[in-house]
Amino acid sequence: MNGAQHILDAFHRHDIRTVFGYPGGCIMPLYDALVDDVGTEHVLCRHEQGCALAADGYARASGQLGVCIATSGPGATNLITGVANAHRDSIPMLVITGQVPSGLIGTDAFQETDVLGMTLGIVKHSYLVDSVDELPAIMEEAIHLAQNGRPGPVWIDIPKDILLAEASVEATIRQEATQTECPNLSDALALLRSARKPLLYSGGGVSLAHAESSFRAFADTSALPGVVTLKGIGNAGKHSDHNLGMLGMHGSRAANRAVDECDLLLVVGARLDDRATGKLDTFAPNARMIHIDADAAEINKLRPADLAIRGDLNTILTALTRELETEPLAIADWQKQCRTWNTTGGFNAADNEEPLAPITGPAFVRQLSRIAPDDTVIACDVGQHQMWVAQHYQFNHPRHHLSSGGLGTMGFGLPAAIGAQFANRDSTVINVAGDGSFMMNAQELATIRRYRLPLKMIILDNQCLGMVRQQQELFYNNRESQIDLDDNPDFVAMARAFDIPALHIERTDQIRRGIETILAYDGPMLLHVAIAREDNVWPIVKPGASNRDMIDESQRTAKTNKEHVA
Structure with missing residues (x-):
């Protein structure tokens, strides 16, 4: 098989059935191989950015690897925004681009761009393939890297001559590492049981770890009031009695107030993004923090954790749930307070029943x-x-x-x-x-x-x-x-x-x-x-301000009226 056929062979081995792409000169050998391929559905988008964003949406909705393909030069550069989008939200993506023939790299050849240099900050890993015999192993490693650990986009840039050349080796099938044991959770349980106002703060890491069921079991058993980030919306399901909704710049007053007054913040699969925390030194000022995450780089990055637990979210949450089933938390007063805040400070406005009113x-x-x-x-x-x-x-x-x-x-x-x-x-x-x-x-x-x-x-x-x-x-x-x-x-x-x-x-x-x-x-x-x-969107926090200084429509109206009087 030539290099292009090895790529399709890797797709088949890993059950990758749908890819999004746009053809061009240097990626043409791969498109030629697609003519005879059975089992790979290629979706022709109308712009390379559309290819990358479609692959992103496919991955988010399915939990599987998204794949996008483009040619060299403008094809590759048009992918960049979509790949950066996937990187910032930790979406598993495989990016394959053609490159000018090996002997022309560095000569400013037609449609040559330095893909590796341009994309260093927006990928989990990247490759410029310099031998066709390396390509099968690179495909295996790239597919593994994109989906395991903290997911993210992996970019393979392949010169046209390597796509055409025959490979003399087969891919080495990667053996999955054995699951690590659950870390000792006794300190986390001690902090939870000593807290009077503990709050569960979850983000996109829950679905990235395929831990939705484990998270809901923990949330239901612990009965902790909870807030979510933009990417964590849906973690608790629509029928949760304890979910206060999204926090942050456009979060609910109930969610932001609970964060402001809690004495323990249990962070699960979230990175304390600035749009969620607002002014960081005023965020959860009375709380100790337990941070559970798969990525060591996120722990202590923005706020030091009192207790950091790194590992598989399914394993950790299941173990915590098992412990709390035998000894539930005594936080009835805090739960009642959060329910009251949610009733008065959640997104519970009544719709305008006037039939001829403009739509909001x-x-x-x-x-x-x-x-x-x-x-x-x-x-x-x-x-x-x-x-x-x-x-x-x-x-x-x-x-x-x-x-x-x-x-x-x-x-x-x-x-x-x-x-x-x-x-x-x-x-x-x-x-x-x-x-x-x-x-x-x-x-x-x-x-x-x-x-x-x-x-x-x-x-x-x-x-x-x-x-x-x-x-x-x-x-x-x-x-x-x-x-x-x-x-x-x-x-x-x-x-x-x-x-x-x-x-x-x-x-x-x-x-x-x-x-x-x-x-x-x-x-x-x-x-x-x-x-x-x-x-307008209400409430809103001014960029860089504290979440406790949320502005709502009544404050805007009062300010406007005061200006009119003046």
Whole structure:
């Protein structure tokens, strides 16, 4: 077999059946091998960034490895944002690019770029293959590295001549390491039992470790009040009695207050991101901290832990659950206090029942949450709509909520939804986008059309870059700069140009009909939702400020009234 055929052979051995790519000159030998391949489904996206983000969405929704392929030069550079997105959120991804022939590397050949140099900071590992006999072993190692330990993207850059050359060796099949034993948890249990106000803080590491069931068993047995990061949404399920929701910049007052007043913070699979913690030296000021994580680099990185436990989350959480089953925690007063805060400071607002009222983002998302099936996958873009979904949609599983966390990539949602639909052929998958984000990768409507995906798209259109406008209003004296998008296309006509039916709504009494119509349609459909330009996400914490200094709509209104009086 030549190098290209060895790549496909590795796909078959590891049951990699779906890949996302875009052909070009230096990767052409691999595409030639695909002609005769049986078992690998290649999805042709319409931009290499779309390929990377679709592979990302596939991995998030399935828990399996996402694979994207591109050629050298601009093909490789177009992948970079999508790969960086996967790296920041620890998504398992294999990236394969063609490179100019070995003898031309370093000569500024046509479509040559230094892929390894450009991507050092956004990959878990990378390779420039310099011998075809190394390629089988590199494929094995790369697939293993991308998925094991803390997951992440691994990039293999392969010169064209190596893809064409015949390999004289077979791959060495990696033997999995035996599972390490559970660390001693006696100190953690002692801290939990001595705390009067312990709080469970979980993040995306729970689903990355495939520890959803272990986490829920621990959360239910411990009955700890809990908060989640953006990537941890869905960890506790939609019916948890103890979940206070998301914390941080756009978290609930209940979640942020519980963090502020707890005396023990049990962090599980989270990295204390700045959007979650706010001003770090005021975060959980009264609490000791237990940090459980698979990645040693995250422990003590931002805040020293009083007790650090590194290891497999399933093993650790199962052991903790077993201990607490025999001796439950005595925290009834704290549980009652957190429930009270959640009642008064959670996202429990009533919808506007006035039928002719304009549609608001939160009201729309709450209705969507009530109407959509429990196994619906929501792929968000980035902006106000992303935060409304995080606040108001009730997710039953973390893999149902796909959101660009660490990088905040506008244009993520549509290709990620495409990847999720390939991962979940029979599930309802919805891309919730803003008008600004949707335009970033709108070319992928052609991919939806090509593969007849039953994907649903919802655009919350406020004719501006809403999150930027909101921060300019609140933190830059309302000095608006370059945020108007009033020259948007007719999104309904745009969808129909790709043979995708579309519907426009603009009043409260049209929400239910609009949602039910797109969900019932047997095929792709777009719902264009006009919302008010002035709608904001509440509450909000000023970047760099303490979470206890959250601003809500009543404070904004009071400030505006005071300015008018002055």
